[in-house]
Amino acid sequence: MSKKKVAILISGRGSNMSALIEAAKAPDFPAEIVGVLSNKAAAPGLEIAASHGIATASLAQSKFPSREMFEDTMTLMLESWEVDIVCLAGFMRVLGEDFVNRWEGRMINIHPSLLPAYKGLDTHARVLAAGEKEHGCTVHFVTPGLDEGDAILQARVPVLPDDTEDTLAARVLVEEHRIYPEALKQLALGKM
Template structure:
């Protein structure tokens, strides 16, 4: 009997470009799973329009409607669980998740970050990379834990930092790699090829 297909819930805050790359990988059969829902924490997020345009259920869970973070996260959990989500994918979701949310989906939340973690975590990675003067940056796919950008690393890709780079030019170069790397990491998870031992993620 075939294994039950994973149901992916994608959380976004903005334009949804990584969501689009994941959707295309699902449509092509690279990722053998279904996108059950796309949720944004801002009703105006372009990701919702893009998801709806390709027939994916899209839901706004407006952070501003909740006084407490945990009430907001309970609403997220409810929306995800109602769609039977088994894997949560953060794609430009600009919220730090609490132990309440992380505990509910432990080991089943992936995130992408636009630097080579553990260097330059946080919300301003490209600015921090340029300010520090490093010569190489990139992106990281990792499991989510209770910390900020601190979970076990699944995959990384590097790009050169060029003389004259701005945050926008560096971000564009990194984004090209993000659109390749994130679908690949989700593919590995869905195919059961990731083995986590402490901080080490091994690909079987």
């Protein structure tokens, strides 16, 4: 079986990255993680990826005169790894339209809400403040509009009466780690 080559973009510890790395270890998983790229040199996820023998790189956007030059350099790095699919896993930068369009249909993200509800940041706090009874996460295609791409998979969790942001986030994260590898598998198999 020819496996799709995947790069993961992170900014922090990369817990979803770790879930993807673990899933890709299965012999029958249709994708392999070939590189992890961070926009923060101190991202703990880089060390985790390196401990699994995965190529790593960091690029600070502040070192580039423009976002376009930063993203062009990211593209060169991804192309050097011969990447087929890009997975965002806590990559805390809004990507430009040219970069997003370059990877159209081959770049996915995990978002901690049931999109299209609660796009953007602070989803757990916003869900609690709104008195919602249900929350969850969505794996979706990345498009130029923030959190607007078509959903691939969603998982739902109940909002409990005594939930805090932390307890709700922890339950959602368990589901993120479950559905992100499944969504990558479906994309790598061409089922999207």
